[in-house]
Amino acid sequence: MNESEKKRFNDRVCVGQVRISADVYITSGMSESAAEVEIKVPNEDYQKELELYERICDFALLHGEDLQGLFQTRSYYYMSCFIRNTDAFKQVFGEYDALKPLFNHAKGDAAEFLISFPERSNYEAQEPVKDAFLKLIKNHVKTLDEITWHSFENRALTGETEGGGIDLITKESFDFEDERDKITTLSREDFVQYTLSSAFEVDYYTTPLFKGAEAIGEIDGFRVFYNSRGFYFYWNEDTEFLLESWLTYPSYPYGWLS
Incomplete structure (x- = not known):
């Protein structure tokens, strides 16, 4: 991310929630989600979830590309970034049980991982x-x-x-x-x-x-x-x-x- 994207990320994301999608190619130029997980940190007592969430944030800031709004739910607009170095992501997060569905979906190798954070808004x-x-x-x-x-x-x-x-x-x-x-x-x-x-x-x-x-x-x-x-x-x-x-x-x- 460039400095402007990092500032937007730090200023606007909702603390404690993140969605991660493992996208696989369905054609040579098109991908779709093969598996998705959501990490939530209800409060500071959930230390294990908080540690994982913070590691994901740090990884997204370091390796994320093309920060943009791609989708919304009834509650939130999301900012998403692409992780195209899939091997690095697997190396860092492959042992986390909460993220295992991203690696064990049996639908082929991931083309990219999409990390999405709900924006902070009133x-x-x-x-x-x-x-x-x-x-x-x-x-x-x-x-x-x-x-x-x-x-x-x-x-x-x-x-x-x-x-x-x-x-x-x-x-x-x-x-x-x-x-x-x-x-x-x-x-x-x-x-x-x-x-x-x-x-x-x-x-x-x-x-x-x-x-x-x-x-x-x-x-x-x-x-x-x-x-x-x-x-x-x-x-x-x-x-x-x-x-x-x-x-x-x-x-x-x-x-x-x-």
Whole structure:
């Protein structure tokens, strides 16, 4: 990890929880999880679990690559890093009973190990922030003139999308093409609520969002913005909590990829 990634890791991970996946190749360029374990340290009295957890953290900081958010559960967003030196990981952790499933799954040699930590965040405060954000943008979206709204509608119906994927909560597959008519079947207020998304993002992701944006309100001292390229957003620079609502969903907003 570089220094920025190490700082993010040290500042944001939830102490005492880690998930580790042993990934194996299913094709020459694609891998999937063959086995997964979760280590939890309920409190400081669990010395054995604490020692293992701390060793995993140290190993991740030393050998982890490509720290990024890859998945979420109903409770947490996770930061994950890849351990590509699988032999070193086995040498250090091969004798721990709690990690034996990672090495004894009989599905082939590990291509990599994925170590994932839940981010530290104030989940209790998310819903009030989301409610306040929705109230602001629902009031604002009603004021957009018809020409502007029709341009977003056209973008939603014809613009480029990511294609599809797997819902991280339900695990069901979806196709963004099936979402294109939402802008025509929902009211404006319902549409911005439908397209609401949340994540934890660093400043290099959020900086481009401010180009062409105007503040339309604030929540607890952090501003809510409307960007004429076709989206609303709120970013708390202290917690790195980001809310977005795309007015061109499921297509990328104008200039999103430039």
